[in-house]
Amino acid sequence: MTTLAEYRSSRELFNHLTLRELRSKYKRSFLGWAWSLANPLANTLVYTVVFGVLFNVHPQSGGPSHLKVYALYLLCAMLPWNFFQTSIMGSVGSLIGNGNLIKKTYFPRELLPASTVGAAVVSHLIEMGLLVVVLVCFGDYWSLEWLPLTLVLIALTAVFGLGLGLLFSVLNVYFRDVEHFLGIFFLLWLYATPIVYPTRLVAGHHFPGTHINALTILKINPMTEMASLFRSTMFYGSGADWKALLYYAAWAFGALLVGLRVFNRMEGRLAEEL
Amino acid sequence: MGHNAVEVEHVSKMYRLFKEKNNSLKATIMRGRRVVAEDFWALKDVSFEVPKGETFGLIGENGSGKSTMLKCLTRILKPESGRIEVNGKVSALLELGAGFHPELTGRENVFLNGAILGLSQKELRKRFAAIVEFAGIGKFIEEPVKNYSSGMYVRLGFSVAINVDPEVLLVDEVLAVGDEAFQRKCLEMFADLRSQGRTIILVSHSMSAVQNICDRVAWFEHGEIREIGETRDVIERYTGSVQVDREVDEEGHTRWGSGQGRISKVELLDGAGQPVDRLACGAPHTIRFHYEMSEPIAQPVFCCYVATLAGHAVTGPNTKAYGAVPDKLDGKGYVDIHMEQVSLLPGTYDLSAVLCDYTLFKEYDHRQNCLRFDVERGSIPEDWGVATLTPYWEVVPER
Numbered sequence: 173m174t175t176l177a178e179y180r181s182s183r184e185l186f187n188h189l190t191l192r193e194l195r196s197k198y199k200r201s202f203l204g205w206a207w208s209l210a211n212p213l214a215n216t217l218v219y220t221v222v223f224g225v226l227f228n229v230h231p232q233s234g235g236p237s238h239l240k241v242y243a244l245y246l247l248c249a250m251l252p253w254n255f256f257q258t259s260i261m262g263s264v265g266s267l268i269g270n271g272n273l274i275k276k277t278y279f280p281r282e283l284l285p286a287s288t289v290g291a292a293v294v295s296h297l298i299e300m301g302l303l304v305v306v307l308v309c310f311g312d313y314w315s316l317e318w319l320p321l322t323l324v325l326i327a328l329t330a331v332f333g334l335g336l337g338l339l340f341s342v343l344n345v346y347f348r349d350v351e352h353f354l355g356i357f358f359l360l361w362l363y364a365t366p367i368v369y370p371t372r373l374v375a376g377h378h379f380p381g382t383h384i385n386a387l388t389i390l391k392i393n394p395m396t397e398m399a400s401l402f403r404s405t406m407f408y409g410s411g412a413d414w415k416a417l418l419y420y421a422a423w424a425f426g427a428l429l430v431g432l433r434v435f436n437r438m439e440g441r442l443a444e445e446l
Numbered sequence: 447m448g449h450n451a452v453e454v455e456h457v458s459k460m461y462r463l464f465k466e467k468n469n470s471l472k473a474t475i476m477r478g479r480r481v482v483a484e485d486f487w488a489l490k491d492v493s494f495e496v497p498k499g500e501t502f503g504l505i506g507e508n509g510s511g512k513s514t515m516l517k518c519l520t521r522i523l524k525p526e527s528g529r530i531e532v533n534g535k536v537s538a539l540l541e542l543g544a545g546f547h548p549e550l551t552g553r554e555n556v557f558l559n560g561a562i563l564g565l566s567q568k569e570l571r572k573r574f575a576a577i578v579e580f581a582g583i584g585k586f587i588e589e590p591v592k593n594y595s596s597g598m599y600v601r602l603g604f605s606v607a608i609n610v611d612p613e614v615l616l617v618d619e620v621l622a623v624g625d626e627a628f629q630r631k632c633l634e635m636f637a638d639l640r641s642q643g644r645t646i647i648l649v650s651h652s653m654s655a656v657q658n659i660c661d662r663v664a665w666f667e668h669g670e671i672r673e674i675g676e677t678r679d680v681i682e683r684y685t686g687s688v689q690v691d692r693e694v695d696e697e698g699h700t701r702w703g704s705g706q707g708r709i710s711k712v713e714l715l716d717g718a719g720q721p722v723d724r725l726a727c728g729a730p731h732t733i734r735f736h737y738e739m740s741e742p743i744a745q746p747v748f749c750c751y752v753a754t755l756a757g758h759a760v761t762g763p764n765t766k767a768y769g770a771v772p773d774k775l776d777g778k779g780y781v782d783i784h785m786e787q788v789s790l791l792p793g794t795y796d797l798s799a800v801l802c803d804y805t806l807f808k809e810y811d812h813r814q815n816c817l818r819f820d821v822e823r824g825s826i827p828e829d830w831g832v833a834t835l836t837p838y839w840e841v842v843p844e845r
Contacts, residue, residue, distance in 0.1 A: 181564045188561040196549045276544030278521040279562050440524040443517070444461060 182280055189287030194294060208295045209302070212251060216243050219250075219368050232370055235408025237311040244310060247303055248407040249367045249399035252326070255296040256333050256395070257358050262288040263337025264344045264351055271446040281439045282432070285337040293330050300326070307406060318405035321412055325401055328424045332394075335427030338435040345445050346438070365395040394423035450533065451614050451645035452496040452519065457528030459489040459514055459669075488514040489525065490669045496662075498533075499643040501636075503656040503677065505684055506666030512649045515666070516540070516618050519647065534613030534645070537563055541618075542603030548592035552583055555591055556606055563610045573609050580631070581605035601628055608635055615639060618649045629805045633659075652807040653681050653702075678757055682814070703811040707743050707775070709799045711736040712817045715782075725788045726824030727834065733783040735799055742776040743810065749800040750783055752790070753815075760795065760832050764806075771804065789834050790821045 198204040223229045224242035231245035239245070263285035267274065270284055300322070344350040366374070374386040390396045397416040404410050463484045489511045496502045504512040517523040518530060520538040545559045556577055560570040578587050581601040583594075591599060608615075636659060639646060650656050656663060656677060663680040665673045673680050685702055716722045717730035725731045735748055749764035763783065765771050796815040802808060828834050 181561070181566065184567055185561040188558045192547055192550060192554070192558055195554065196547055273545050273562070275522065276541045277538070277562050443522045 182283060185279055186283050186287055186290065189283055190290035190294070193287055193291035197291070205298075209299065212247070212254060212299060215250065215254075216247055219246055223368050229369055229373065231407070232372065235404070235410040237307075237407065237409040239307070239311050239407055241310060244303075244307060245370075245403070245407055246368060248307075248403050249365075251296065251299050251303060252329055252398060252402050253362065253365070253367055253395070255292055255299075255326075256329050256398075257362075258295075259289045259292045259330065259333030260337045260340060261351075261354065261358070262292060263334070263341045264354060265341075266337075267341045267345050267442065268446065274446055275443050281442060282338065282435060285341045285435075286334060289330055289334045289337055292333070293326070296326065303406070311409070318409065318411065322402070322405045325398070325405065325417075325420075328421055329398065331428050332420075332424035335424065335429070335431035338431030339427070342435045342438045342442075345442060361393075361395065364389055364393055365399055366390060367395075367399050371396070371400070394420055449497050450495050450531075451498045451500070452494075452502075452533070452647065453529070453531045454495070454515075454519075455493050455529040457489055457492045457515075457518060457525045457530060458487060459511075459518060459523060459525045461486045461488050488669050489518070492528070492669075492671055494664055494671060494674055496645060496647060498645055499640075500662060501640055501646045501648065501660045503660035503663040504647065504649045504666060505651075505653070505656060505663055505681070506672075510666040511669040512666045513618055514669075516616050516647065516649050519616055532614055535564060535610070536614045536616065537607050537610040537612030538616040539604065539607050539618065540616070542600040542607070544603070546591050546599065546603065549590055551590055552578075552587040552594070552602060556587075556602070559603070559606045560610065563607060565610055577602075577605045577609045580609065582628075597628070604628075604632065608639075612639075612644065614645045614647070616647050619651065629807075653685060653809070653812070655807050657681055658806065678759075685814070699816045700814040701812065701816070702814075703801070703809045705810065706741050707737060707739040707746060707801050707810040709735050709748075709801050709811050709813055709816075710738045710778075712797065712799050712813070714817075714819060724820040724822055725790065726822050727790060727792055727828075728787050728825035728836070731785050731788050733785075733797070735781045735783075735801075736778070737775070737781065737801060738778050739776050742774050743803075744774050745771050745804040746775050746810070747771055747802050747804055747806060748781045749798075749802065749806070751798040751800065753796050753798070754832060755794050755796065758832075760790070764800075766804065766806065787826075787836055788821065788824070789836060791826075791828055791830075791832055791834055792821050792823045793832065794818060794820050 198207055220243045224246075229242060231240065231242055233240050266284040266288045267281070274281065274284075304319070340350050340354060362368075371387075371390060374390065377386045378384060379386065397413075397420040401412055401416055401420060404412055463486050492511070492515060504515060506512050514523065516538070517540070518525050519532060520536065520540065522540075545562050546555045547558065550558070553574075556574065557567070557570055560573075560577075561567075565573075578584075581598070581604070583598055583602055586594065586598060591602070594602070636646065640659075646659070648656070648659060660677045662675065663677045664671050665680050665684050673683065682700070685700060711734075713734040713736070714722050714725060715732040715734055717732075719732070722731075733750060735750070737746075737748075739746075747764055747766045749762060751762040752760045754760060765781065795818070797817040797819065798815055799811075799813045799817070800809060801811040803810070823829070826834050826836065
């Protein structure tokens, strides 16, 4: 009875906090929501010029869509990655940013990282919607057949982001280094993931002086599967690799489990540490 | 649990005081396993119960643990050991408008804050008009709250918290803010909540407020409860123990207050204005407070509390209730409380004289039981109880 009422009020509070996040983000800026698109567009431009033009990287073609445009190849994995990264980085700042709320009121603290991720989901869905429109215009063939699977992928990415967001947000309260560390970590992680380049580009390479194949790193990295899964449903329009999906889902829910456990263990002293 | 709204059992709370507050990874690694921290027990084995419908006060000096106790009750802080059970919907007034986001409008913030306090969307929509009305914000409700004056901010925060319709209301010294009209509204709201049988737990430094509102009081000292009991008794002993701004006057009565103004003398006068040492029941009399202000005081309020020797409150008129508050008083003078007919029945009574500010919270001078007087039998032929209704009788047999 109580838990049901608690769940209901938590859900409503989650909605409110998410809405607050969305409303306050672009308040008092002239272009408002348009800014959420400006960043990925600028990124795409830079990567397209550097990798697509200067380094002459071409996406593998194949699949029913016959798409060859590097910018679209990039965006199909880049937008989910950005979503993943903003979810986590936003969560990490959410506890410290709402210190006053934590010190003066009580509500389930998980809602702060969760609402940050919630707001990121909304922005991400808008971006992906626009991308779908562009893909349909460019492709020989673009089927909506795999759209439901894309939604599942977005949900998994949100779960993954929430798990790491919970973990790092609470750690960041105790060690403020976490935020700075993550900035560098995400830069390295981005390049350890085949997002701006296709996998085959690194296939034969070894790390200098070692026998470690670069491909091994990519194989372990769950975001490699994330990138290839999003590309197969959106860019190629071919079906998903179910084993990859399972692997990615295992990582996502594993992260959520660890994140929740650590968060629950450490949230007791939040009001004092902030 | 049954009839208790709040149960606190053996609760202890520890704060970790770091010698060098440094939450960086480097510092932790350099320190190794040695933790340079000092444990400070803000609450030590505290237990008490508050029955439903009671107004319970937490008093004590700064740092005695009463605010920590309140934060544990709201679940903002988690005690190291012990059990806390709160029965019913809780609303806390720790800092008004704490959850407001400056860029959002008043309306958006009301909904957000209401949700934090556990109100559903539907309930909020129903109460929205009442919340805005009570806060007296008017059309500013559509403005971002960063444009609000501090008074408006606080009023809106209070209005949301109070309209949550809490079964248990936790209040931390918030009544000290806001203008007088709003404070009056707050006090009325508290009275309303009390009469509806809601439980209120109040932290306050203002003994007159505690005395006016609370049924029972817990006195905190160094994280422990020193005494729990009837408001009057506990306050008497608490103020007796607090050495600061408290003294014993010439006749050995307890006296405290900030001292900008003082009640220098209390006199009893008969109907002709001559000093007397006793009153006669049913006869005209006057109680006269002589005052001396050492600096101009805006809107001073004089209160006259009368109690029986056993300590039961009988009556407590003040100049605010009767709308007789001057804009400003300075220097010397006196205040008369005229009675056409003394309604006290024969017996002995204690009179306390208080000079305070318009909120009744800040006391300039509080003379506890400074005058003990007798009432003798006069024109009224009654002797049961403490007061008379000054009746006249009519017997009407049915034909």
